[in-house]
Amino acid sequence: MHNCEGCTACCKVLKIRELDKPGNTWCQHCKIGVGCGIYETRPESCRVYECIWLQTQRMSRPIPFELRPDKSRVVIGTTNQGEDVVLYVTPDRPDAWQSKAFRAGVLDDLLRRNITVYVSCEDKLQKI
Ligand code: SF4
Ligand code: SF4
DSSP, X not given: OOOOTTOOTHHHHSOBGGGTBOTTSOOTTEETTTEETTGGGOOHHHHHOXXXXXXXXXXXXXXXXXXXXXXXXXXXXXXXXXXXXXXXXXXXXXXXGGSHHHIIIIIHHHHHTTOOEEEEETTEEEEO
């Protein structure tokens, strides 16, 4: 089973309430591509967060390792209600969710299952 080790993509794209960290900015505690510099005392938001790539690693059909967020450049999350999917991308790779590999490995399946999918780039949310 694959895990987060060496990814750290969510430590950039997501807002972290407790740290006043805005989205699309590296967390000051992040050792980029290595892990959390304050792992033992990291905030609750970080403790509980698992992107959908990570969640599927425990399932019968995990999203491939090649599409882990540091490689695909897409962090897959959900809306607050947990019903809809949000693909978090960064301004340097705003079209990362449109890659052939991401479509074939993730997006096509979501759309086939009639799941509502949004793309979030900086603070702009766009339904696809
Ligand atoms: S984006 Fe997902 S796989 Fe990457 S560090 Fe965050 S939770 Fe782990
Ligand atoms: S505190 Fe650690 S886990 Fe949380 S965003 Fe910063 S580097 Fe990532």
